[in-house]
Amino acid sequence: xxxxxxxxxxxxxxxxxxxxxxxxxxxxxxxxxxxxxxxxxxxxxxxxxxxxxxxxxxxxxxxxxxxxxxxxxxxxxxxxxxxxxxxxxxxxxxxxxxxxxxxxxxxxxxxxxxxxxxxxxxxxxxxxxxxxxxxxxxxxxxxxxxxxxxxxxxxxxxxxxxxxxxxxxxxxxxxxxxxxxxxxxxxxxxxxxxxxxxxxxxxxxxxxxxxxxxxxxxxxxxxxxxxxxxxxxxxxxxxxxxxxxxxxxxxxxxxxxxxxxxxxxxxxxxxxxxxxxxxxxxxxxxxxxxxxxxxxxxxxxxxxxxxxxxxxxxxxxxxxxxxxxxxxxxxxxxxxxxxxxxxxxxxxxxxxxxxxxxxxxxxxxxxxxxxxxxxxxxxxxxxxxxxxxxxxxxxxxxxxxxxxxxxxxxxxxxxxxxxxxxxxxxxxxxxxxxxxxxxxxxxxxxxxxxxxxx
Amino acid sequence: xxxxxxxxxxxxxxxxxxxxxxxxxxxxxxxxxxxxxxxxxxxxxxxxxxxxxxxxxxxxxxxxxxxxxxxxxxxxxxxxxxxxxxxxxxxxxxxxxxxxxxxxxxxxxxxxxxxxxxxxxxxxxxxxxxxxxxxxxxxxxxxxxxxxxxxxxxxxxxxxxxxxxxxxxxxxxxxxxxxxxxxxxxxxxxxxxxxxxxxxxxxxxxxxxxxxxxxxxxxxxxxxxxxxxxxxxxxxxxxxxxxxxxxxxxxxxxxxxxxxxxxxxxxxxxxxxxxxxxxxxxxxxxxxxxxxxxxxxxxxxxxxxxxxxxxxxxxxxxxxxxxxxxxxxxxxxxxxxxxxxxxxxxxxxxxxxxxxxxxxxxxxxxxxxxxxxxxxxxxxxxxxxxxxxxxxxxxxxxxxxxxxxxxxxxxxxxxxxxxxxxxxxxxxxxxxxxxxxxxxxxxxxxxxxxxxxx
Numbered sequence: 001x002x003x004x005x006x007x008x009x010x011x012x013x014x015x016x017x018x019x020x021x022x023x024x025x026x027x028x029x030x031x032x033x034x035x036x037x038x039x040x041x042x043x044x045x046x047x048x049x050x051x052x053x054x055x056x057x058x059x060x061x062x063x064x065x066x067x068x069x070x071x072x073x074x075x076x077x078x079x080x081x082x083x084x085x086x087x088x089x090x091x092x093x094x095x096x097x098x099x100x101x102x103x104x105x106x107x108x109x110x111x112x113x114x115x116x117x118x119x120x121x122x123x124x125x126x127x128x129x130x131x132x133x134x135x136x137x138x139x140x141x142x143x144x145x146x147x148x149x150x151x152x153x154x155x156x157x158x159x160x161x162x163x164x165x166x167x168x169x170x171x172x173x174x175x176x177x178x179x180x181x182x183x184x185x186x187x188x189x190x191x192x193x194x195x196x197x198x199x200x201x202x203x204x205x206x207x208x209x210x211x212x213x214x215x216x217x218x219x220x221x222x223x224x225x226x227x228x229x230x231x232x233x234x235x236x237x238x239x240x241x242x243x244x245x246x247x248x249x250x251x252x253x254x255x256x257x258x259x260x261x262x263x264x265x266x267x268x269x270x271x272x273x274x275x276x277x278x279x280x281x282x283x284x285x286x287x288x289x290x291x292x293x294x295x296x297x298x299x300x301x302x303x304x305x306x307x308x309x310x311x312x313x314x315x316x317x318x319x320x321x322x323x324x325x326x327x328x329x330x331x332x333x334x335x336x337x338x339x340x341x342x343x344x345x346x347x348x349x350x351x352x353x354x355x356x357x358x359x360x361x362x363x364x365x366x367x368x369x370x371x372x373x374x375x376x377x378x379x380x381x382x383x384x385x386x387x388x389x390x391x392x393x394x395x396x397x398x399x400x401x402x403x404x405x406x407x408x409x410x411x412x413x414x415x416x417x418x419x420x421x422x423x424x425x426x427x428x429x430x431x432x433x434x435x436x437x438x439x440x441x442x443x444x445x446x447x448x449x450x451x452x453x454x
Numbered sequence: 455x456x457x458x459x460x461x462x463x464x465x466x467x468x469x470x471x472x473x474x475x476x477x478x479x480x481x482x483x484x485x486x487x488x489x490x491x492x493x494x495x496x497x498x499x500x501x502x503x504x505x506x507x508x509x510x511x512x513x514x515x516x517x518x519x520x521x522x523x524x525x526x527x528x529x530x531x532x533x534x535x536x537x538x539x540x541x542x543x544x545x546x547x548x549x550x551x552x553x554x555x556x557x558x559x560x561x562x563x564x565x566x567x568x569x570x571x572x573x574x575x576x577x578x579x580x581x582x583x584x585x586x587x588x589x590x591x592x593x594x595x596x597x598x599x600x601x602x603x604x605x606x607x608x609x610x611x612x613x614x615x616x617x618x619x620x621x622x623x624x625x626x627x628x629x630x631x632x633x634x635x636x637x638x639x640x641x642x643x644x645x646x647x648x649x650x651x652x653x654x655x656x657x658x659x660x661x662x663x664x665x666x667x668x669x670x671x672x673x674x675x676x677x678x679x680x681x682x683x684x685x686x687x688x689x690x691x692x693x694x695x696x697x698x699x700x701x702x703x704x705x706x707x708x709x710x711x712x713x714x715x716x717x718x719x720x721x722x723x724x725x726x727x728x729x730x731x732x733x734x735x736x737x738x739x740x741x742x743x744x745x746x747x748x749x750x751x752x753x754x755x756x757x758x759x760x761x762x763x764x765x766x767x768x769x770x771x772x773x774x775x776x777x778x779x780x781x782x783x784x785x786x787x788x789x790x791x792x793x794x795x796x797x798x799x800x801x802x803x804x805x806x807x808x809x810x811x812x813x814x815x816x817x818x819x820x821x822x823x824x825x826x827x828x829x830x831x832x833x834x835x836x837x838x839x840x841x842x843x844x845x846x847x848x849x850x851x852x853x854x855x856x857x858x859x860x861x862x863x864x865x866x867x868x869x870x871x872x873x874x875x876x877x878x879x880x881x882x883x884x885x886x887x888x889x890x891x892x893x894x895x896x897x898x899x900x901x902x903x904x905x906x907x908x
Contacts, residue, residue: 034612158488161836163887196887356810356866358837382615383812385839412810412866415885431869433617433650 033440055322071260075305092246123244146185277323292354299439334398349393361390363406487894509776525714529759546700577698600639731777746808753893788852798858803847815844817860
């Protein structure tokens, strides 16, 4: 009887200690993240030495080797590269000038859209038709558009609180606009940059030509120059634009996902993926999109190893290649996982910037979301509270078919599109504490989901 | 009977409409704030044309006239200036070099502390004693400190989530440090800049000499140079520093609070004060501290007038002068309110930066706080959720004695101290959407508190 009492008391104590454990672990995770500069220093290197690391570029190769080493230094149990087929698109000379009999002549700040076809060196000279959506395009029709440059100029809706919602409401001009304009005989497309900012940075991004259309050159113009072009068109609808963009698509090439693991202690064959994407647009340092996300993912390894946190499942940090163009990094990763019959428990992506954390989005049903929300109390000391329904990220989306819970890291979005896909996405825009808070949030969530089998 | 039914139905309808009203009003407030650039453009003017507007300066005079006009343009029912006595402190030549027989010679990035006394043009040359707190100072004592320069080098505690808590844990080195060092015979003080950032901006701020001590020159050194000085001291404790800071205190002068009102429709003699402080450190543009706060306060007038919001009580926007040195703007405002027997219902200050809003702090009891928290549901669409116990702001603190509920506007704090009191506090550091979100939050809260008599 006495022995049973002792055992019971010991059980009770261990149980009570265990109930306190997550709070203590999270506290040590935040302490570690907030007092260590490795991720920030590595991000600086990545930005300054592998700038413009679009898939297929020499800079991307350099980024792969650098981050492979960073994962080894972080203490990963194993690190390897996963072969990924990627497009090979190279920007050329780009120049755009507008000539109006009323207003004069002006160079516009432009940048070719990713995967777009180019012009020859003389470029295209033509009248311009300004439209704001595909309905307007349709109404103007073939007669009004044939042989002209279509100028998509629908701004972000500033009334939307979430900047990604505003992006979502404008981005089809860039992704689908060139194809849609081509259907009506347009010879090129100029798209207003995808940002709420009024400045002179043009923002690139991928365009996807439909199979059945004539591929026409497509560029983005800075918002200030979009406003100017629109103004000039009001007083001179016959103005002409000369557009030069000698970018070219070359045959596909090979690149790599960079993968590092912390082996699971109980279920090593179940995987939790934590990722960002390593490629960045050729005109950007890619600090916000998405070097910072990659560094946060690597921090999960470094923090677990430093603090001796042993996850039950294997935590796999994946820096995906080619998110920006055709997401073959994510597709390849999921295909190989399926081929090997791997069990993928959950996957988290950090690709919405590295500002102060608000929380996470989960692509799941209400019942599961309620369970996940039980974790928010652990995050209360860190002001991390949003556990909402929402997508994970484009690189981890293919893992959904394998049953992996999709998780997106959600930082504050207000200033994200000032940088996104532009030369303004530089290391200097990142605040170390905001980056660190995100690293801690991610490492903590993964720990809790694994611990509580959520 | 029929008539009673009709009246009842009308009452019910009006009641139902009224219950919806706050949601609609807040929606229109946010729409207006997020689609108007007046505050942002005015902030740019304030930063670029009244830079360094410390109380008593010509720049401050210019800022007073500019914001008076901005309040008129915003549609204030009345605008006036309130006379405020202010100190008159002027920075001089400042230079600091360290000479070590081991490490060589180096210029350090320094800035005189506000209200500090100066040196002559040759400056002070002396050995340096590094300390981290007043206990250490005491332990070293008169013998070790007499005739030397004391170097306070306690960094922010990076483990603290709220940056203002980290500031609170370090700032006594600046405010009280020079007096404390003087008690032990120190001849000057160098304080590590009040920031988590590792960079080369020195951060100024006021120091307050105790009455019974010899006033000694005091400067702040950039964090990177603080680290360097500390390193050099380790290998050469006998190194010397030459410190020149020819700042001077002149006789007090006169400046002004800028005040604009939206008259109350039901209780015009009850006041709700909404404020920021107009003065800024002489080395800064004062965008974050606190030009942005002033512009947000003026937005309350502009938005109410634009949307036809008629508060029951008079909303008084006050741009306080001289917050940075001796807070005479706030003191004078409260004194005059008391003298006139004004009823002050509530007071809100925006002086914690203009990053994305988290919520508000209220200096009140738990019961009242619970009532105030009933308002959070109206803010849910805007992700504004923190209604916590806490201070209002140093300018409105004297109104507490008059019974005014003290409210502080709380934006995200992570990057605030990168700018605070330094030349890095520039217009470019402000994101228009973050500024606008704060304006909307403030105008909305004031509307709700007035509407529901909270």
